[in-house]
Amino acid sequence: MTDTQNQLVLDKVNVFYGASHILFDMSFGVRKGRTLALLGRNGAGKTTTMKAIMGVTPVRSGSIHYGDDRLNGRQPHTVARHGIGLVPEDRQIFPQHTVDDNLRIAAKPGPDGQTDWTIDTIYDAFPILAGMRGRKAGMMSGGEQQLLSMARCLMGNPDLILLDEPSEGLAPIIVQEIGRLIRSLRSTGVTIILAEQNMHFCLGLSEDAVVIDKGQIVYVGTIQELRANQEITNRYLAI
Numbered sequence: 229m230t231d232t233q234n235q236l237v238l239d240k241v242n243v244f245y246g247a248s249h250i251l252f253d254m255s256f257g258v259r260k261g262r263t264l265a266l267l268g269r270n271g272a273g274k275t276t277t278m279k280a281i282m283g284v285t286p287v288r289s290g291s292i293h294y295g296d297d298r299l300n301g302r303q304p305h306t307v308a309r310h311g312i313g314l315v316p317e318d319r320q321i322f323p324q325h326t327v328d329d330n331l332r333i334a335a336k337p338g339p340d341g342q343t344d345w346t347i348d349t350i351y352d353a354f355p356i357l358a359g360m361r362g363r364k365a366g367m368m369s370g371g372e373q374q375l376l377s378m379a380r381c382l383m384g385n386p387d388l389i390l391l392d393e394p395s396e397g398l399a400p401i402i403v404q405e406i407g408r409l410i411r412s413l414r415s416t417g418v419t420i421i422l423a424e425q426n427m428h429f430c431l432g433l434s435e436d437a438v439v440i441d442k443g444q445i446v447y448v449g450t451i452q453e454l455r456a457n458q459e460i461t462n463r464y465l466a467i
């Protein structure tokens with residue numbers, strides 16, 4: 229696999245929070261149109277990796293490239309303008325606004341002017357949201373808010389989506405719905421990084437996998453090879 233096939237490349241990325249060294253020489257690539265599972269236990273550094281890509285958390289050394297563009301050192305809104313969308317772990321919806329307003333506020337064309345996702349295509353893809361478009365977001369269940377957060381990200385017509393633990397703490401029925409959505413997103417050709425603690429959730433959803441532990445990469449390969457690698461799964465993943 230050469231770097232030219234990669235849409236996003238992290239090369240020896242180091243991140244600190246104050247004096248604490250959090251990510252250590254993190255290097256991996258994500259290929260266009262593929263889904264990569266970013267796996268690791270609680271506190272392994274998955275969210276920090278996503279925040280570093282988005283420009284929310286500064287990178288001390290190393291580089292993050294998206295195609296030919298260097299992302300590190302750029303502001304989050306500039307990274308977003310390149311076509312990268314984050315669905316954050318804490319969802320970041322506007323609780324006082326309706327579902328419809330939450331979606332309309334997030335509407336913008338993608339980096340090449342594409343507008344595949346509109347309020348209508350979103351409601352087609354997210355029938356649960358269509359049924360509650362007038363409801364205040366703060367009055368929705370956690371799972372419904374997670375769907376809204378994903379839908380808000382799509383309203384920005386991204387080429388690369390960072391999904392931070394979308395299944396965490398949710399009822400199985402909503403986890404299934406989120407899995408269905410990720411599968412249908414994949415069929416649109418979008419690139420996805422899916423941060424998860426749960427490898428099994430990622431099995432039918434991703435081709436590639438990176439496992440991190442204490443801010444260091446301990447596995448890069450396919451998810452099927454990872455599944456068969458008991459040494460890594462037992463040691464670094466909560467199964």
Ligand SMILES: Nc1ncnc2c1ncn2[C@@H]1O[C@H](COP(=O)(O)OP(=O)(O)OP(=O)(O)O)[C@@H](O)[C@H]1O
Nearest residue numbers: 245248250268269270271272273274275276277317
């Ligand atoms: N703002 C912060 N200041 C200091 N340390 C932080 C901060 N945010 C995270 N950390 C630490 O950085 C490490 C990585 O955290 P991170 O949230 O990236 O992990 P994670 O793999 O996403 O885990 P989780 O599943 O808990 O979200 C942890 O040790 C965490 O305590």
